[in-house]
Amino acid sequence: MAGSTLASPSAEKTERFSPTRDAWRRFCRHRLAVVSLGVLAVLVIGVVLGPFVWRLAINDIDFAAQLKAPSLAHPFGTDDLGQDILARLISGGRISLAVGLAAMLVAVVVGVVVGATAGMSRGPVDAGLMWLADLFLSLPQLPLLLLIIYLFRDTLKSILGPEGGVFVLIVAVIGGLRWMPVARLVRAQFLSLREKEFVEAARALGASRLRLVGHHILPNALGPVIVAGTIDVANAIIAESTLSFLGLGFPPDIPTWGRVLFDAKDYLDVAPYWALFPGSAIFLAVLSINFIGDGLRDALDPRRVM
Amino acid sequence: MSTDFLLRRIMIAIPSLLGISVVLFTVLALAPGDPFGELVTNPNVPAEVRLALRAKFGLDDPVHLRYIRWLWAMLQGDWGFSFVSRVNVDTLILQRLPTTISVIGASQLLAILIAVPVGVLAAAKPYSMFDQIANTFAFIGFSLPTFFTGLLLILVFSVNLNWLPIVYSTEIAGHGMAYVWNAVRQAIMPVAVLGLFQGASLVRYVRSSVLEVIKLDFVTTARSKGIGERKVLVLHVVRNALIPVVTLVALQMPIVFGGAIVTEQIFRVPGIGSLLISAMLANDTPVIMGVTFVFSCLVVFFNLLADVLYGWLDPRIALR
Numbered sequence: 034m035a036g037s038t039l040a041s042p043s044a045e046k047t048e049r050f051s052p053t054r055d056a057w058r059r060f061c062r063h064r065l066a067v068v069s070l071g072v073l074a075v076l077v078i079g080v081v082l083g084p085f086v087w088r089l090a091i092n093d094i095d096f097a098a099q100l101k102a103p104s105l106a107h108p109f110g111t112d113d114l115g116q117d118i119l120a121r122l123i124s125g126g127r128i129s130l131a132v133g134l135a136a137m138l139v140a141v142v143v144g145v146v147v148g149a150t151a152g153m154s155r156g157p158v159d160a161g162l163m164w165l166a167d168l169f170l171s172l173p174q175l176p177l178l179l180l181i182i183y184l185f186r187d188t189l190k191s192i193l194g195p196e197g198g199v200f201v202l203i204v205a206v207i208g209g210l211r212w213m214p215v216a217r218l219v220r221a222q223f224l225s226l227r228e229k230e231f232v233e234a235a236r237a238l239g240a241s242r243l244r245l246v247g248h249h250i251l252p253n254a255l256g257p258v259i260v261a262g263t264i265d266v267a268n269a270i271i272a273e274s275t276l277s278f279l280g281l282g283f284p285p286d287i288p289t290w291g292r293v294l295f296d297a298k299d300y301l302d303v304a305p306y307w308a309l310f311p312g313s314a315i316f317l318a319v320l321s322i323n324f325i326g327d328g329l330r331d332a333l334d335p336r337r338v339m
Numbered sequence: 340m341s342t343d344f345l346l347r348r349i350m351i352a353i354p355s356l357l358g359i360s361v362v363l364f365t366v367l368a369l370a371p372g373d374p375f376g377e378l379v380t381n382p383n384v385p386a387e388v389r390l391a392l393r394a395k396f397g398l399d400d401p402v403h404l405r406y407i408r409w410l411w412a413m414l415q416g417d418w419g420f421s422f423v424s425r426v427n428v429d430t431l432i433l434q435r436l437p438t439t440i441s442v443i444g445a446s447q448l449l450a451i452l453i454a455v456p457v458g459v460l461a462a463a464k465p466y467s468m469f470d471q472i473a474n475t476f477a478f479i480g481f482s483l484p485t486f487f488t489g490l491l492l493i494l495v496f497s498v499n500l501n502w503l504p505i506v507y508s509t510e511i512a513g514h515g516m517a518y519v520w521n522a523v524r525q526a527i528m529p530v531a532v533l534g535l536f537q538g539a540s541l542v543r544y545v546r547s548s549v550l551e552v553i554k555l556d557f558v559t560t561a562r563s564k565g566i567g568e569r570k571v572l573v574l575h576v577v578r579n580a581l582i583p584v585v586t587l588v589a590l591q592m593p594i595v596f597g598g599a600i601v602t603e604q605i606f607r608v609p610g611i612g613s614l615l616i617s618a619m620l621a622n623d624t625p626v627i628m629g630v631t632f633v634f635s636c637l638v639v640f641f642n643l644l645a646d647v648l649y650g651w652l653d654p655r656i657a658l659r
Contacts, residue, residue, distance in 0.1 A: 065475070168358040170590075171642055173634035175597030176615060180631050181366055183619045271484050275601055278486045279616055291486075298490055298605070302498045312487035320482035327478070 056332040066328020069321035076318055080126035089117040092286065109310045112296060121288040122311055128283065129270055129290045130318065132204055136269035139208025141262045144215025149246055151216065152223025163220070166213040174210050175275065181206050182281055199283050207272045215261050222254035256333035263326035267319045274315050290315045344650050352643045359635045360413070364406050367628060413632060419625035423618070428629040432611055436633070439610030442529050443599050447588065449534030450541055455584075457538075458545025459577055465550060473542060480539020485598045489532045489605035496528065503528055506607045529602045536598055537591065544587050549580040582652045589645030593638050 061067055089107075094114045103110045109118040151162040182202060189198035226232060227250060235249050276282035277291030278298075285292065290311045297307035412418070418428035461470040497505045504525050552558065553576050561571045600612035607613065611630050618626035 065478075168355055168362075171355055171593065171635075171638050172359060172362065173593045173596050173631070173638050175593075175600055176631045176634045177362075177366075179600075179615065179619060180363075180627060183627065184366060267482070274484060275486060275597070279601070279604060281616075281619060294486065294490070301490060301494050305494050305498070308490050308494070312484075312490065316483055316487060319484070320479060323478055323482050 060328045060332035063324075063328035063331050065324045066331075069324035069328070072317060073321040073325065076126065076314070076321070077130065080123050080130060083123035083126075084120075087120055087123060089120040092116060103306055110304065110306045112293075112300075112304070112307055118293065118307060118310055121293055122290065122314055125287075125289040125293055125311070126314060126318075128200070128287065129273060129315070132200065132207070132273040132289075133266040133270040133318075133322075135200075135204040136207040136211070136272070137262050137265040139204060140211040140265050140269075141215055141258060143208065143212035144261075145219050145251070145258065147212065148216035148219025149223060149251065152220040153227065153242070153246060159220075162216070166216050169210065170213045172210065175272075178206055178210065178272065178276065179279070179281055182276065195284050196287055199287075203273055203276065203282065207269045211265055211268065215258060215265075218257045218261055219254055222257065223250055226250045226253055259333055260326055260330045263322060263329055267322040267326070270315065270319055270322070345647060348643055348646045348650070351646075352639055355642075356636065356639050359639065360410055360632070361406070363628070363631060363635065364409055368402055368405070418629045418632075421618075421623055421626045423621045423623045423626075428625050431614065431626060432629055432633055435609055435611045435614050438608060439599060439603070439612060442526065442603070442608060442610060443533070443595060445526065445530045446533035446537060447595070449530060450537035451588065453534070453538035454541035454545050455577075455581070458542045459549050459572065459580075461542070462546045462549035462553065462580075463572055470546075473546075477539045477542040480535055480542075483536070485532050485536050485601045486605060488535065489528070489602055492528045492532060493605070529606045529608055532602050532605075533595065533598050537595060540591070541584070541587065545580070545584055548583050549576060552576050552580040582649065585648050585652060586645045589641040589648075592641040596634050596637065 094116060107117050107119065109122065111117055112121075147162055147166065151159045185202060186199065189202050192198060193201055227245075232245060232249050235245055240249070273282060273289065274291030274294070277289045278295045280295055283289050283292055285296075288296075293311040294308055294315075297304065297311065300307055416429050418432075420426075421428055421431055424431065457473050461467075461473040464470060493505055496503045506525075558571060558575055561575045562568070566575075596612070599610065600615060602608065603610045603612035604616050611633060615627060615630040617623075618630065
């Protein structure tokens with residue numbers, strides 16, 4: 034048709050199709066996700082650059098300024114030892130967010146490896162791995178997490194130092210107990226993708242198994258994995274805060290958000306702000322990550338959009 | 340539902356219980372330090388007694404023998420002895436289990452009572468104003484960690500308004516109605532914290548489950564027969580949409596137990612969750628192992644219950 038030939042060059046100029054741009058467009062339609070991206074960016078920039086701007090030390094004990102309500106000198110107030118809460122939240126946020134990110138990476142890497150292995154192999158290997166995933170899914174997560182940390186904390190502390198030891202332990206355990214949903218997702222994707230024509234074509238051209246997985250199947254299975262990984266960051270932040278809140282996470286001299294809340298909980302009547310700031314920080318981080326995950330689902334998993 | 344189906348499900352549950360026990364035992368066996376650490380530091384116990392105890396409990400035997408002996412003792416209810424309170428672990432746990440179960444049960448009920456109506460109404464008019472507000476609140480609900488909601492409730496209702504007691508106590512004042520009222524009053528906050536968190540994540544599942552069912556042909560048929568929209572929704576859609584939700588409630592149990600540990604700790608509810616934390620802070624290993632094992636058994640039990648209920652509600656599953 035004459036009309037279409039005329040229209041096509043101009044259409045190509047304005048709307049060149051690219052999967053990334055298309056995904057970004059769909060992501061932007063989720064308004065709360067875009068707002069959340071901004072909130073999370075502010076939080077991340079705050080904890081990364083914060084120490085360069087806000088130079089008070091986290092362990093600067095000042096009994097003259099005990100339990101002071103928020104003021105210009107201490108915008109978030111001070112705790113029972115006169116330590117500046119803003120400084121403690123900035124430094125704690127680095128750890129809380131780093132734990133979330135690192136634990137997510139552990140969960141995703143383990144999940145992708147297990148899921149890909151199960152999805153590519155038929156029979157007993159697949160059945161065994163999925164049985165293992167089901168078994169891990171029915172473990173009571175928090176009690177087990179507490180148990181492992183209780184039993185292994187001292188050993189790792191002596192090997193890697195108090196900060197490093199607890200960090201490695203918490204990341205490994207949280208990540209190690211959260212790989213199952215990713216593994217199931219990846220396996221399901223692999224089972225359907227490996228029968229697709231383009232994979233068959235690649236196989237017919239002599240592609241090795243590794244190349245099939247790495248170049249053809251895995252990239253197409255990544256969408257849901259990215260969504261699950263995003264939500265895992267939020268879950269890991271909650272898990273770490275819970276541990277610290279129960280007094281079984283990082284040691285007292287490392288003020289993660291959960292730890293500050295743990296210290297604050299006995300002073301609710303005199304210093305409610307002390308608990309409100311770290312709690313809101315955890316809440317904002319988790320909420321914005323969850324919304325971003327929801328937006329990414331719209332963007333990367335178009336089949337599930339109704 | 341046939342007994343055959345029930346038996347098959349139980350046969351599936353046993354290996355997973357065994358698997359969990361292997362995981363627990365491995366963690367314990369790999370852990371550094373001595374389970375009899377308390378005896379080592381206790382100067383009243385001479386070294387030869389300690390060695391004799393080790394031999395008696397077979398701590399120097401190969402791993403698989405120790406595992407079998409440990410499992411056998413656990414199955415017989417011989418769970419050891421609390422170092423701190425000098426009471427058998429099983430008595431200690433049995434004392435506290437009813438409190439935990441009742442708090443968890445009440446909060447699950449609250450979660451379902453919130454999630455089902457809200458989820459169904461949201462799905463009845465997808466993308467309406469109500470749906471969007473419900474969705475936003477659901478996100479806020481499960482992004483608020485239970486320890487923070489707990490503190491917020493204490494701050495508002497105990498510290499500022501002074502309506503509800505902060506600490507949950509086993510000895511409640513009053514008799515008759517006053518007793519019941521006091522018991523309910525102290526349970527409001529723990530149950531609300533757990534129930535709201537759980538309800539928020541359930542809303543989304545109920546909504547998507549209803550949306551799945553609502554587009555099926557039999558719903559269209561019911562509508563075209565002239566049955567009112569409300570009747571179609573309640574009698575045709577919700578009944579079928581709730582079947583997968585039953586499974587979800589049971590599968591979320593591991594998360595619920597995590598939340599229960601936190602709420603029990605905040606409100607000092609004397610359940611097995613707070614027992615676990617105090618045992619950890621006091622290095623009371625037998626209690627820790629016992630409580631973890633009970634939590635695992637409860638999870639497996641709820642999974643089994645979900646399977647059986649699913650088979651009962653949806654006979655197609657039981658036939659497979």
